[in-house]
Amino acid sequence: MLAYLDAASGSMIVQAIVAGAAGAAVFFKLGWRRITGPFRRRPAAEVGEQDER
Amino acid sequence: MSDLELEPASFRDPASTVAYLDGRVLRGLTKEGAADFDTLAAAPFFAKAMDDGKLVRTTQVPIEDLPQSVRGDAWVRALEHERIPFVSYPYEWTFSMLRDAALVHLDLLLAALDADLTMKDGYAYNLAFVGARPVFIDVGSFERVRPGEPWAGYRQFCQTMLYPLLLQAHKDVRFQPWLRGAIQGIQPQDLAKLFTGTDKMKPGVLKHVSLHGAMDQRYSKSRAQDTQKELKAAGFSTELQKATVAAIRKLVAKLDWGRAASEWNDYQKTSTYTDAEREIKAAFVAKALQGKGAKLVFDLGGNDGTYSRVAANHAAYVVCADGDDLVLDGLYRSLRQEGNRQILPAHLDLGDPSPGLGWRGRERAAFFDRSRPDAVLALALLHHLAITGNVPLAELVDWLHALGGRLVVEFVDPTDPMADRLLANKPPGMHGDYRREVFERLLESRFDVVDREEFPSGTRTLYHATPRR
Numbered sequence: 001m002l003a004y005l006d007a008a009s010g011s012m013i014v015q016a017i018v019a020g021a022a023g024a025a026v027f028f029k030l031g032w033r034r035i036t037g038p039f040r041r042r043p044a045a046e047v048g049e050q051d052e053r
Numbered sequence: 054m055s056d057l058e059l060e061p062a063s064f065r066d067p068a069s070t071v072a073y074l075d076g077r078v079l080r081g082l083t084k085e086g087a088a089d090f091d092t093l094a095a096a097p098f099f100a101k102a103m104d105d106g107k108l109v110r111t112t113q114v115p116i117e118d119l120p121q122s123v124r125g126d127a128w129v130r131a132l133e134h135e136r137i138p139f140v141s142y143p144y145e146w147t148f149s150m151l152r153d154a155a156l157v158h159l160d161l162l163l164a165a166l167d168a169d170l171t172m173k174d175g176y177a178y179n180l181a182f183v184g185a186r187p188v189f190i191d192v193g194s195f196e197r198v199r200p201g202e203p204w205a206g207y208r209q210f211c212q213t214m215l216y217p218l219l220l221q222a223h224k225d226v227r228f229q230p231w232l233r234g235a236i237q238g239i240q241p242q243d244l245a246k247l248f249t250g251t252d253k254m255k256p257g258v259l260k261h262v263s264l265h266g267a268m269d270q271r272y273s274k275s276r277a278q279d280t281q282k283e284l285k286a287a288g289f290s291t292e293l294q295k296a297t298v299a300a301i302r303k304l305v306a307k308l309d310w311g312r313a314a315s316e317w318n319d320y321q322k323t324s325t326y327t328d329a330e331r332e333i334k335a336a337f338v339a340k341a342l343q344g345k346g347a348k349l350v351f352d353l354g355g356n357d358g359t360y361s362r363v364a365a366n367h368a369a370y371v372v373c374a375d376g377d378d379l380v381l382d383g384l385y386r387s388l389r390q391e392g393n394r395q396i397l398p399a400h401l402d403l404g405d406p407s408p409g410l411g412w413r414g415r416e417r418a419a420f421f422d423r424s425r426p427d428a429v430l431a432l433a434l435l436h437h438l439a440i441t442g443n444v445p446l447a448e449l450v451d452w453l454h455a456l457g458g459r460l461v462v463e464f465v466d467p468t469d470p471m472a473d474r475l476l477a478n479k480p481p482g483m484h485g486d487y488r489r490e491v492f493e494r495l496l497e498s499r500f501d502v503v504d505r506e507e508f509p510s511g512t513r514t515l516y517h518a519t520p521r522r
Contacts, residue, residue: 003173003196003205004066009275010268011208011241012284018260019296029287 057120062416066173069193070128072119078136080111080193081119081128089170089196090130096168098161106183106394107157109190110135132192138370138397139349139424142417143177143213144233145399145407147382148221148310151228153389154180154187155214159302161189162204166295171198175206177213177238178417184395185388201285204294211261212238215305219262220244222308223255227378229400236411241266257304312379330508334463334515335363337506338430341461341517342367347427351456353403354434358384358396364430365395372426374401403434404442426458432515436465439487440475446486450495460500460518464492469512489514 016027060071068086072079082090093099094113102108114133143151158180162172172194179191194206204210216239217228224247231239245266248258272280338360342350347368352361355373357380364371373396375381381398388396399420401407407420431453438444453460465472466489476484496502500518507514 004068005174005205005209007203007205007277007281008208008269009272009277009280010270011211011265012203012277012280013272014260014265014268015203015207015297016284016287016289016293017264018300019293020300023289023293023296026284026287026289026293030283 057122061413061418062178062411064412066193068196071134074119076136077118078134079114079119080132080134082130082132082193083127084129086193087130090132090192092168092170092197093165093192093195096165096170098164098168102161102164102189106186107161107189109137109181109188109192111192134190134192137181137183137188137190139372140181141372141397141399142232142407143217144229145401145420146182146229147378147385147398147400148218148228149382149385149389150182150187150398151177151214152218152305152308154182155210155218155305156302157187157189158210158214159298159305162298163295163302165195166198166291166298169198170195171204171291171294172196172206175204175208175210175214177217177232178236182397184393184397185385186392186394198291198294200291201289202281202294203284203289204297207297208241209237210301211241211265214238215257215261215301216241216244218305218308219255219257220247221310223248223252223258225311229378233407233410236417241269256307261301261304310382330510330513331359333506333508334432335360337504337515337517338363338432338461339367341459341504342428345428345459347458349424349426350428350430351426351458352430352432354431354437356380356433358388358398360430360432361396364428368428369395371396372399373397374399374403374420376400376402376404404438404444421456426456428458429453429456429460429462431460431462433463433465433471435462435492436469436472436475436487440472440479440484446492447495450492450499454499454520457520460516460520462496462516462518464489464514464516466512466514469510472512 013030016023056075058073060073063071068083070081072081103110112133114131116129116131119128119131146154154177165171173196174194179189179194180187181190213232217232220226220231221228241262244262248262253259253263342364348370350364350368350371352364352371352373355361355375358373361371361373373384378400381400385398401420409415409419409422410417435449438449439446453462467473467476467487496516496518500520502516502518504517505514
């Protein structure tokens with residue numbers, strides 16, 4: 001269920017990392033692609049695509 | 054005749070709405086909001102948080118207390134809150150005030166999480182100060198926790214509380230103009246661009262700023278609903294939400310602002326006042342306010358609060374407004390130590406006071422539109438506004454008159470060393486009208502001067518005046 005505020009996906013995901021070891025496990029389960037994505041140099045063809053879904 | 058007014062900032066959350074009626078602060082709850090409140094009222098921390106002064110005192114009142122016209126069909130329950138004497142906004146707080154407010158917010162959230170509750174937001178504006186004590190005022194924020202979900206208010210907390218604190222603690226950049234600049238605070242992606250190189254090693258930056266900013270950019274198109282489901286499937290739990298909040302609390306508690314030297318910091322030591330002059334001034338303020346039953350006093354340019362403290366002996370509540378946040382922060386910390394609930398430090402540039410902000414410029418009222426003071430102190434203030442700020446004396450007197458309260462004002466002669474120092478920065482003759490006789494003529498045209506006293510030095514004069522209608 002959603003609250004009246006837009007919690008924002010990125011802001012929700014980062015909370016798992018903030019939560020420490022147990023949270024990190026959740027974070028990793030969300031998939032490597034999601035973790036490494038923001039830090040990976042993306043090929044020009046991929047930029048602008050919605051590759052997360 | 055009832056005088057009902059809806060709180061202009063209370064429309065974002067449909068479950069709960071605040072309205073003022075004949076001086077009372079009332080809150081209407083929908084069915085959903087009432088169910089959340091029942092869980093809150095039954096939680097052991099609820100009464101304790103009110104007793105500790107961390108949560109605004111709240112009682113249930115009959116729904117009939119709200120006029121049918123406001124109630125409509127949506128509201129099924131009514132609450133009444135204790136009134137906050139003067140609401141100041143986060144851009145009028147100092148670093149220590151914002152940090153203490155953030156800690157109260159997080160403490161309440163942690164207590165809530167132990168009672169199957171969480172908060173639906175994380176907004177600095179959900180707190181107010183009573184003197185030097187932060188109070189959480191948005192009882193409608195509490196909602197029953199839904200297992201598997203992260204804190205919905207985390208982003209808002211970052212933007213309006215954590216980021217401003219990090220900016221000032223790590224970069225020595227004052228946060229107030231940023232919060233005043235945007236009512237939703239600082240965006241993760243914007244702050245991430247400011248924290249570069251070794252900044253990222255500083256407490257809280259890597260996770261809450263760099264990673265948060267990157268994630269925000271990456272998933273800006275994702276649907277929150279889908280992300281929530283994925284997180285739940287991956288094992289996110291209420292325990293993890295608790296761990297997140299506890300980690301943020303630990304971070305906030307250790308943030309500090311490395312004090313920079315300030316022009317005013319040693320004001321009391323370097324000013325040309327003698328102890329005797331200070332005593333004259335204190336006695337004059339006391340005499341002007343004694344027995345007048347003032348509810349609200351504005352001490353404008355109040356600096357370290359010396360005369361706010363004098364005023365507080367003769368008035369219910371004093372707002373000490375000053376543009377120097379370092380001096381105010383020191384005042385706040387000493388008031389906090391004393392447990393003071395009567396003097397509110399407010400960071401305000403009197404030459405550029407807080408305007409109305411938010412939706413239609415009405416969500417957060419302009420500083421001088423919020424309450425009418427019964428008395429105004431303007432001590433050693435006008436020469437700064439007139440000489441440094443170039444505000445004409447007639448404008449200043451008009452402004453003081455419009456504030457509406459009785460006035461205790463000091464005029465600093467151009468020959469006084471403090472005024473002379475300011476005049477030395479301006480072309481000769483530019484402030485030719487800045488003279489005592491000009492000021493007195495202007496003052497007497499708008500006020501009845503009740504009392505006046507000249508300092509032994511002959512370069513400063515105090516006036517007690519009441520505005521003429």
